[in-house]
Amino acid sequence: MEPGGRRERRWRQLQGPRQEAAEYYRDHRVPQRMEEALNALFPLRPADLYGELANYFSKFSKAPVICKLVGRKVLDGVGQPTLEVEIYCTVKNYEKRICSTVMSFHSQIPENALPETNEADEKERNDSVNTAVEWVSDSLNTMLRDLKPTDQCKVDEMLGEYFTKQAEFKKEIEKQEEAAAEVTLALTSCTPSATALPGGKKAAKPGRKVSAAERMIPPAEPVESVLCGSLAIGATSLAIAKAGATVSRIPLYLHIALLKHGQDLPKEMTLPLPMVTLLNCEKIPPAKLKLMKEVMLIPPVQLSLKQGIERVLDIQKEMTRLLESPGKVQSSPRLADSKKGKAHNTGKKAPVKGKYEILTGMFKSPDEMVDMYVELINKFPFIIALIDPLRKEDRQQWNNICCALGSKCYLIAEDAATCISKLKSDQKINIPMCSGVVLKYINQTKVSDLIELTGLVDGQRHITILGSPDGESSDDSLVDLAVGLGARFIKLGGLSRGERVTKYNRLLAIEEELAKNRTLREANLEFIAFDEESQPEKQLSEVLPPPTQDSLPPQLSQRPENSTLT
Template sequence: MEPGGRRLQEQRRLQEEAAEYYRGLRVEQRLEEALNTLFPLRPADFYGELANYFSKFSKAPVICKLVGRKVLDGVGQPTLEVEVYCTVQNYEKRICSTIMSFHSQTPENALPETVEADEKERNDSVNTAVEWVNESLNTMLRDLKPIDQYKIDKMLGEYFTKKVEEKKEIQKQEEEPEATHVLTSCAPSATSLSGKKKAAKPGKKVAVAERTIPPAEPVESVLCGSLAIGGASLAIAKAGATISHSPLYLHIALLKHDQDSPKEMTLPFPMVTLLNCEKTSPAKLKLVKEVMLIPPVQLSLKQGIEKILDIQKEMMRLLEPSGKEPSPQLADSKKGKAHNTGKKAPPRALKRISHIGCLITGCDNLEQPLLLMQTACNNLGLELGKDMYLAINCAAHELMDYVEGKYEILTGTFKSPDEMVDMYVRLINEFPFIIALIDPLRKEDRQQWDNISCALGSKCYLITEEAATYISKLKIDQNINIPKCSGVVLKYINQTKVSDLIELTGLLDGQRHITILGSPDGESPDDTFVDLAVGLGARFIKLGGLSRGERVTKYNRLLAIEEELAKNRTLRKANLEFIPFAEESQPENQLSDVLPPPKQDSLPLQLSQPALRVHSL
């Protein structure tokens, strides 16, 4: 081929490549313009959105590992932490962890050897729980979806039942050879003890006490390691919320209401403990265990907490020893001593703070702590019954003297169950700003609970805490000895499962009861408990005082939830109205009899139980 022909051919080839290049460039430009029109995002954002879109079709996260470990609670005692790991898009990822609270049954005035034995039992229980989580539960729950709460809780319940049966079988084998020896050795001791009592007291008086005072029910045994069940259930609920990208309180609410997405939620009223009256100390008053403050409905939670903090500061000033009490001029002056010395006055040290985060004081009579509280509020320009309400935890079951057959409310002062009812009626009439009594009587005094319910049920909440300690038993045992009352304090402890709480609070809602979520004495720094109370729709939450980190953490979480709900306009105001008790007697020994449902037409409009409504946040 001639040189001129080759040049012409090369020129045509270059022209075709150039045309193809610009044709491709126009296509890319058009494609980019189309993508920018459809998805006005930067390339990185677009590909991120594309990845998120296709991730919806990927395999749902499943549990790949549970990790249990021994940690310390708020008072330095061992308890259980459970971590949940899930397989997310083929990668193992730590999702969350929870720390269980340990419910101690050791009396405050227990003997040193009793305390030592209980500490050993607690340590063994936590060690066993760690073993269960890391071995059996880790294997059993692997590859399950954390959002399948009810399925997982059912498996946990079956595992616990199996362990209970194994324990019973072991005890049966151990007790059979010793049964005869135990019966023979115990009988003389009982006779001897009875003889000593009769020698010390008139025989007739003891006989009357035995006929009229029902004996205390035996303490419910706790299976060693049962913390693993509650810890695993709560950790998986938290993991399910994390996987679903929703707050835990909303996740719990959706579980309770069959995934119906409500539009509003109410916050529980806080029962803030301000005073512990040292009922086991040499002080005279034994009846009052806690004096609590409840803010009114017109205040937000934040406003209520701020007022309670002001009352606490004033109470600390009033409780200062007389030799150290500042003069009124100094207390009322903004400059005070700091003005004279040129230095800022140091804050008073928090002295005598209980393990539940409240002030400790001794009192001589029942009226004294109430008048003290009234004085503190008056000094701040607050009126009890309008700007703040009181609740009293009587814990009367700790006061029964079974020899006398009466309650020792003051040192050396005894009252029969009937006299206790009369005393409470006079107390509420004299101090109408008391709107709740917790455990005013033992759970065994059922007739007196009926009497006090008829007398005070329309004036204040009558709440049982002692009788509702074991949620799983409440749920399954139709003969549980629950007295007639306004509501119950529920605690998330031991083998309690999230589904147990959901089922029981639903039952209580249906019976027009109020639910109070209560914090155990051995509290942990985990704030998951607050989300439970909000999601379950509890009327009150009982967290202790506004001191100690493990308590304050929970109040901070409650404040954060209030802020979040208010921001999303999903916060509904609660109410403090009382539901009157039916006067007619009800059959005993039924959970449905804790508070008989009032007639529908007699319910105030605001008390009818609407469906809990919340939209996704």
């Protein structure tokens, strides 16, 4: 027993080091040799190698394509129903939600509508949003499936064709209804009108007779009808642009800039200057200030956007202190905290008896309006912009005011640019003579439309302003659109309410990003001197001289704040 026990103990003594050596070789030598071999071939760690291999093979996978569109009824910033569009794409054989966007509902209200009808009809709004949801989730979902979200032009072309078909279908239905109404009227109206006067004479209209030499305001143009469900077109186009930026892994403003410049990214980009609403002069009966709708501040160009916003906030706080001081009666204007979308037409220049009503009971002819604005700018040279100083139909007076004040301030047309589909006509901007236009992304407007229009505006030496629509949402895509399109200004409203502040914060974030990448170019202000002998029907590119370096009044660089009136 003893010899056998010794042999067993000896075997165990020899087996231990042998087993330890085998385990050490297995645990260390082989992986070490493999790592040495991999490092010799690829100077990367195994984890990095696997990532590089994954990225390499992913290049051979199919590009992301649209697989599903979802329309949803949501609420905007004032609690009204509007449309949200979600985009889903097939990415590496998996369905993935890419982005969403919210489109603000916009409807034009007749100028002479009664106060109680100024708000959009609730039933009409609900019908339009419901129709838009149906278009997105049904027709557009089927039509755009399997397209690349980066192919914006093709998508917008298909969206435009779909909208045209829907508009033609609506016209056919309206013609049939009109024909049926005429037949019914012919059968029921067999007696002459009881209101007709003997001898066929028409009743005289009351009012003072106006001399032929006195120029009156032209009649208002008819309101452009809005196709029910049209906001589905604009919302889908913008959602596709956001999806294209997401799959390309670039910010939306860079994606828009690439689309505008034919995939050639500008070396530097300029931020649009914000037009910050300080005072809102609407809805202050009975002594309403009808000349002005709102007073806005534009930060000086020599300040950064962050510094400019801080300065505007300081002014806003001071205005609040002055308006709320004890013992003082609050003046008619109020801080810009009212809800947009409510009675948004009350700020128009009201025509009464062919004249402008600048104050309750105070009227001025079109010629007197031009003289009044000239006196205003001469007295307050730091007003650098007037938005809609005249009605859009009064084209002759637009020509006169541009010749008188074009070299001293910007004269901006906003109401005339509301219907984007009517702006372009034979490579011209079909608006009164002006310094620039306010473009709003509403209804059937597509991203390609804005790119084409801003290119045309730039070519005719106008300036572009991107404006927030009446019904706001927290979607901040408007800011990226303004930066990518190279807009000179952006009009977002006051520094209050979450849906507006979100957009200002996005503008600040873009400024920080561009400054970090050293691609931020300083903004500038150059006014344009119009030729006094030019006619409004001519293209601005034919009548405007090149801008001069001294076109900006020297006082502007010395004042802490610029301002504008609308």
